[in-house]
Amino acid sequence: MTVKTKGRPRGFDADEALDRAIEVFWEHGYEGASLTDLTSAMGINRPSMYAAYGNKEELFRRAVARYAEHDMAYAREALAEPTAYQVIERFLRANADALTRADRPAGCLSIQGGLAGGSDNGEVAQFLAASRLGGERALSGRLARAVEEGDLPAGTDPAALARYVMTVSEGNAVHAAAGVDRASLHATVDLAMRAVPRSPEAP
Amino acid sequence: MTVKTKGRPRGFDADEALDRAIEVFWEHGYEGASLTDLTSAMGINRPSMYAAYGNKEELFRRAVARYAEHDMAYAREALAEPTAYQVIERFLRANADALTRADRPAGCLSIQGGLAGGSDNGEVAQFLAASRLGGERALSGRLARAVEEGDLPAGTDPAALARYVMTVSEGNAVHAAAGVDRASLHATVDLAMRAVPRSPEAP
DNA sequence: GTCATTCCATACCGAGCGATACAAAAATAC
DNA sequence: GTATTTTTGTATCGCTCGGTATGGAATGAC
Incomplete structure (x- = not known):
């Protein structure tokens, strides 16, 4: 559906x-x-950038949105696993791989992008935090379903477990940004999985 | 030991x-x-700062050093606990508290300071990463002793366990910087501790 | 007192920042 | 063809950045 254009x-x-x-x-x-x-890096000059995206902050928001949709697609895919344990492990494994891809910078854009509020009043940092929280909420919802299905022990707090998983993921991102290799991140996932509860009647 | 001064x-x-x-x-x-x-914020003007610390990067390094010595003193104290489990729990608890002190910014200087390499070639980020790695090494050494003492199960990898603990700590720092409250960080520690091995004959 | 030394205050430097003004270039509409 | 619309390239804007030159203020040495 290419719109009929007029100008150059x-x-x-x-x-x-x-x-x-x-x-x-x-x-x-x-x-x-x-x-x-x-x-x-984009191969264009400033006026083209401003015409296409608005300004630097808008460009960043668009970049983060595209990053969440493409580079973090594994997170949504992981939610489709049948059990909570498998959801979590697949997410953390894919995350460890994504943090150490050879063809991309080490670490994670939504953390490296900016944790501290810089010159602005932390708007960028808040935007990134909200973006991460969205992922945590999605995972929490999936884990809540797992509790209902008896896939996680009754009484398990889905929000707390989701927060723990995201905490491990973010800590691994910090490590990856510091140059830690993929195998070490997976070793951390090995340990982290020991904390994930499994229902007795689960497979 | 005040040195005899000459000028103002x-x-x-x-x-x-x-x-x-x-x-x-x-x-x-x-x-x-x-x-x-x-x-x-320091209550001085630029030339005084340059005379006292050199330049901005030196000021930052001095700040991080003082931060590590004072604001992270709890990390060294935790190493004195008798068992590995207690070392780890005390560290993570004190860390969660430090990340959410009312009289200090939320989070952790050594992470908020800068994860990505900014205008410089990531020198600041590398310096901070090295600083964090120092803490991880100290913990790893303490855990290695715990393995020798039979306090951790034989075959436990002290470096991997130390890395896991620091990963949780860093993930909590990211959460704290995003405004997550103290109780939630402790709930994450509750879960994280489930992954810490205990020797059968340990108290 | 005078001298030497150090610190503080103002005012400023060149460089790089994000953002734009303006006109030439490239397309469609007629 | 001409008119119209949009993009592109250049050159530049005002501003803030980290860092400094300079002269006066405050101390110790003698």
């Missing part, structure tokens, strides 16, 4: 350029990524 | 000023903290 056509693919921007933000954080870094 | 005496306490700088770096990160922010 855009000389770049907006999504491909966004992927380049993702990597720059990922590597340098929101504040550390300058417009010169971004536009040169 | 310094009009501020270097350590107190450092404490103010710690909070600014903690809240805004290394890049987000401007010299104007820093010096006005």
